[in-house]
Amino acid sequence: MNRFPSYCTRLLFALALAACSREDPAPTTPAQDGHLALGNPSGAVTDAASPTNYLLLKPQYALSYHRDKGIPNWVSWHLSSAWLGASARQDDFRADPDLPAGWYQVSASSYSGSGFDRGHNCPSADRTASVADNSATFLMTNMIPQAPRNNQQTWGDLEEYCRTLARAGNELYIIQGQYGTGGVGSSGARTTIDNGRVTVPKRVWKVVVVLPVGTADATRVTASTRVIAVDTPNDNGLDPAWGGYRTSVDAIEAATGYDLLSAVAPAVQQAVEARVDNGPTQ
DNA sequence: CTGTTGGCC
DNA sequence: GGCCAACAG
Numbered sequence: 001m002n003r004f005p006s007y008c009t010r011l012l013f014a015l016a017l018a019a020c021s022r023e024d025p026a027p028t029t030p031a032q033d034g035h036l037a038l039g040n041p042s043g044a045v046t047d048a049a050s051p052t053n054y055l056l057l058k059p060q061y062a063l064s065y066h067r068d069k070g071i072p073n074w075v076s077w078h079l080s081s082a083w084l085g086a087s088a089r090q091d092d093f094r095a096d097p098d099l100p101a102g103w104y105q106v107s108a109s110s111y112s113g114s115g116f117d118r119g120h121n122c123p124s125a126d127r128t129a130s131v132a133d134n135s136a137t138f139l140m141t142n143m144i145p146q147a148p149r150n151n152q153q154t155w156g157d158l159e160e161y162c163r164t165l166a167r168a169g170n171e172l173y174i175i176q177g178q179y180g181t182g183g184v185g186s187s188g189a190r191t192t193i194d195n196g197r198v199t200v201p202k203r204v205w206k207v208v209v210v211l212p213v214g215t216a217d218a219t220r221v222t223a224s225t226r227v228i229a230v231d232t233p234n235d236n237g238l239d240p241a242w243g244g245y246r247t248s249v250d251a252i253e254a255a256t257g258y259d260l261l262s263a264v265a266p267a268v269q270q271a272v273e274a275r276v277d278n279g280p281t282q
Numbered sequence: 283c284t285g286t287t288g289g290c291c
Numbered sequence: 292g293g294c295c296a297a298c299a300g
Contacts, residue, residue: 089295123294151296152290152296153290156291156296159294
């Protein structure tokens with residue numbers, strides 16, 4: 001669940017008290033807040049000596065990259081209406097220039113003919129406030145080989161629902177990742193593509209923390225905060241309805257070994273991570 | 283790189 | 292119409 005020393009708990013509690021004792025300004029306008037405000041699930045670092053858990057921090061999202069799998073371990077981003085605008089989908093899939101020199105660079109054509117989509121983690125449509133923001137989502141470090149039905153239907157619907165929540169006055173902290181090896185695309189089962197350079201993940205998961213619009217602050221998460229955790233098979237035969245794949249954050253942590261929402265107070269983590277969401281799905 | 287096509291809500 | 296794409300030229 002967490003490895004948070006108790007002094008951190010007390011510190012956060014003190015900070016929360018301090019924040020409450022001040023004159024609170026009225027609810028803030030939607031902002032573009034920190035992508036790792038709720039934690040760094042795998043302790044990723046931007047160090048070439050950490051090729052399987054390499055932290056890439058971009059203005060639009062943060063991710064942990066696995067060089068030898070050619071895909072991210074997880075991608076974390078903030079979503080509020082401040083990220084939503086009128087910029088068109090750029091479709092400029094390309095290699096990520098921010099990887100260390102000498103690492104294999106997955107390219108725009110690496111997935112061609114594989115039977116798997118170039119599936120975004122941080123979706124194109126979540127970053128439409130500027131052309132630069134949208135373009136950043138097309139870096140191949142943000143992609144996984146994703147079964148077309150998983151990507152275009154099940155996942156597409158969940159992403160659309162998240163934007164609906166954002167437009168309705170919420171801000172969301174979203175962490176998506178993948179684990180395991182081997183999926184079933186439109187041309188059958190594969191464990192890798194691109195001559196073995198890119199691993200096809202077995203499962204794709206997402207954790208969504210839904211807060212009313214405010215500042216980036218883990219102390220705003222309470223035991224009653226809505227947290228939606230989903231874990232789907234990367235298999236073209238899956239159900240298009242994402243609601244049936246809901247699970248607990250605890251289950252995703254057990255499957256991945258990550259510590260999710262680690263910046264949230266331990267008692268709150270215990271409450272929200274054990275729960276399975278049963279709220280609306282559209 | 284542009285234009286076209288296709289599936290789904 | 293919007294969003295997810297692949298593919299042809």
